[in-house]
Amino acid sequence: MSQLALFEKVISHRDDSSRGNLRPITSLANGRYDKCSFATPHSVILAPGFQSPIPHYLLPQWTAHIHPEGQLYFHRHSVLKVTTDAYLYNPEILDTVVFWIKKIEALIEEKNMPLSDSIELYILIEDAGCAYYFIDHASRSLFWLEAIPSEQLNIPDVESSSHLSLYLEYLYWTHVEHFPMHFGGIPVKLVENLLSVFSHALTDQMTSQTSTFFYTQKECAQFIKILKLARENSSDGHQVCVIARLWRQVCDNRFVTHYGQETSRLSRDQAILYETPKPSSRISTLARYITFTASDAYLTKLNDLFVDRLVYFSQWQPFIRRCLYGWRRSFWSALAIIILHGFVLFVECEPLLAVVSASLTFTSLFTSLILVHRYDRLESDDACAHDVHEHLTALHSSKYNFQFIALSYALPNALQLWALVFLALNALVVLRDVVGTCCAFGCGLFVAVVLFWFLRITSERSWNLIPQALRRDKSEHDMV
DSSP states (O other): OOHHHHHHHHHHTSOOTTSOEEEEOOTTOSOTTOOOOOOOOOOOOOOSSOOOOOOOOOOTTEEEEEOTTSOEEEEEOSSSEEEEOSOTTSHHHHHHHHHHHHHHHHHHHHTTOOOOTTEEEEEEEETTEEEEEEEETTTTEEEOSSOOOGGGGTOOOOSSHHHHHHHHHHHHHHHHHHSOSSSOOOOHHHHHHHHHHHHHHHHHHHHOSSOOOSSOHHHHHHHHHHHHHHHHTTTSHHHHHHHHHHHHHHHHHHHHTTTTSSSOOOSTTOOSSSOOOOOOHHHHHHHHHHTTTHHHHHHHHHHHHTGGGOOOHHHHHHHHHHHHHHHHHHHHHHHHHHHHGGGGGTSOOOHHHHHHHHHHHHHHHHHHHHHHHHHSTTTSTTOOHHHHHHHHHHHOBTTTBTHHHHHHHHHHHHHHHHHHHHHHHHHHHHHHHHHOHHHHHHHHHHHHHHHHHHHHHHOSSOOOOSOHHHHHHHHHHHHO
16 A cells, blocks of 8 residues: 555544535635744754755655745645645644545545646645635636635626636736746746737837836836746746736736726726716815815826726826925925014014914915825835725715815915915005005005916916806897
8 A cells, every 4th residue: 555545544534523614715815925923943963974954755746846935835746736835744734634635536526527637726724624726727717616606705896707717817827926836837828928918018108198007118128028038938937936926917907907898998097987976066166266276186186096996006106206296395485484474573564464374384384294294105115006095095085086185285385375475465564554555556456467467378277257147148249
């Protein structure tokens, strides 16, 4: 009797009442990066002479592999191929793994499920039992032993069976990325296809401002160089990991853009899932006058950054950098205006106007400080799209959209402008006491006319000062 058969016979006679339950999972739920175990290094006695590593023994058909990141895992090459990251050098864990494999094999036989050479089983040993999924290298997909609601596996809602296939392929490449060292490599044709995808993405990024691809021009160019190297040795496990990780990102991108579906996202600013709520006209009008229309620009950009609640970090980063630059400039401008208020100490002016302008300036200074402090972390290279998505999701309102957020972004600069208005009025009061009311009024009128003319010629909107009713009467008269 072989060693494997003897071991399985021993296993079959052990009590399995406390083994737990078998449950399905996906390749995203293996807890790879969530383990909290600790290493226990200790001192040893070095024997004289050549130090050869002490060999570890496994059952027949099992081999040990090390992921490029350092994770040890094991693979069984048999009729039913099995992969696990359970530590099989521990006899108790090996006992448990063999038990669950035999149980799953019995279920496969019971269900008359055909097995091909391309099918592989992954098992995860848990305190409450065993978690599993199957992958098929031929179709690049995952499957399970029974029908399962997608919510149970945390699979997002899908539009069609082909849309589901995109997500299952995303899960497949996740598995290959985690366990790349044992199955002999990736066909060169798939690497060529991936190169074509990134070549198109690079061109799309270079020729369009609304590309749906997640990576920037620079990143696409770098990945193309990496893939050309990987193509030369696609059987190496390290290159398999690289290729799988990039295919995973491509499949994720295709899933969220509804690639190949009846309704697909062809540009980044095209909404296909959620309709952008119409802003409240009253709030928009009030914010427009308070911020001198600056809030409109922020609202438009925030809506553009969060279409269908997706975030492209390559679009967010330049936006928030411009915002931070503006808020820092507002801080120093507010500081300068506060210093300018020093003239109040030396001349007789209107105290109320001085208090209002100073209050507005201090508010501008503190709001700019708060915004810089809050958003500095989302601008750094350590930030990622996930962080930004969580932030914008928390700020987004289903009723008001980003109206109040846009108003807050525009406040530091707007408050300074209002502070300057009140400061200018106070200057006119001082000027009146020096040169007289008529001269002060004339100076104020001149400044107002010049500002009005300047705003008029630099505005993108037409200014119609004639009331709507009069314009209607005039147009009707012209038609007679």
